[in-house]
Amino acid sequence: MRVAIAGAGAVGLFIAKDLGAAGHSVLLIEQDPAIAERAAAAEGVEWGIADACEVTSLQDLHLDECDVVVAATGDDEDNLVFSLLAKQEFAVPRVIARVNHPDNAWLFNENWGVDVSVSTPHLVTALVEEAVSVGRLVRLFSFEGGGARLVEVTLADDSPALDTALKDLDIPRDATIVAVVREEHVIMPRGDTIFEAGDEVMAMVTADSEDDVRRILTGD
Numbered sequence: 001m002r003v004a005i006a007g008a009g010a011v012g013l014f015i016a017k018d019l020g021a022a023g024h025s026v027l028l029i030e031q032d033p034a035i036a037e038r039a040a041a042a043e044g045v046e047w048g049i050a051d052a053c054e055v056t057s058l059q060d061l062h063l064d065e066c067d068v069v070v071a072a073t074g075d076d077e078d079n080l081v082f083s084l085l086a087k088q089e090f091a092v093p094r095v096i097a098r099v100n101h102p103d104n105a106w107l108f109n110e111n112w113g114v115d116v117s118v119s120t121p122h123l124v125t126a127l128v129e130e131a132v133s134v135g136r137l138v139r140l141f142s143f144e145g146g147g148a149r150l151v152e153v154t155l156a157d158d159s160p161a162l163d164t165a166l167k168d169l170d171i172p173r174d175a176t177i178v179a180v181v182r183e184e185h186v187i188m189p190r191g192d193t194i195f196e197a198g199d200e201v202m203a204m205v206t207a208d209s210e211d212d213v214r215r216i217l218t219g220d
Helices: 008-020 033-038 055-060 078-086 104-107 120-132 212-220
Strands: 001-006 025-030 045-049 067-072 094-100 117-120 138-142 148-156 176-182 186-187 200-206
Touching: 001 078, 008 025, 008 045, 008 138, 025 033, 033 045, 033 104, 045 104, 055 078, 055 176, 067 078, 078 094, 078 104, 094 148, 117 138, 200 212
Parallel strands: 001 025, 001 067, 025 045, 067 094, 094 117
Antiparallel strands: 138 148, 148 200, 176 186, 176 200
């Protein structure tokens, strides 16, 4: 897989090293040559000294040959511009963008070419809620500009899904139960999977199906 990462700060450099070590072809784009000189990337990581917000620079780096790009700079404006160029000018299939300031998270959507946005404060909040909430549907992650979401709920003692097989729950067609964690074991759900109190249920939902899934699993 060919991946381009904009920004060679701590986040971008770590991602580049990780993906490079996994055998992917990685292009690390950094505007400041001094950063590239003092940063040690993993073997096989290619450096591109260029402005990630300039079309001509990205053309020279053949961004159109990338399968995934990651906007990982410390500036939200730069991340948005890079994401938009990657999607509209170079038709990159998958655009992942880092959100630095949580108040800007609403901008990181398909209008700016972003398929997946990562906001650390929002992710930490979701994980805290997931750890302490029983009987409440919690959003863990958003994909495709928020159109698809990974949600989780720990089934309470009064959940309407208890003692019911998955095939009998009438899950909407645009939602799917992807995993059940029970007593530290991961269960890949099948039609005959019976839900129990305390099960951690993870599901992929859309904006249209989220409320139905919430009702089915929590009763709310």
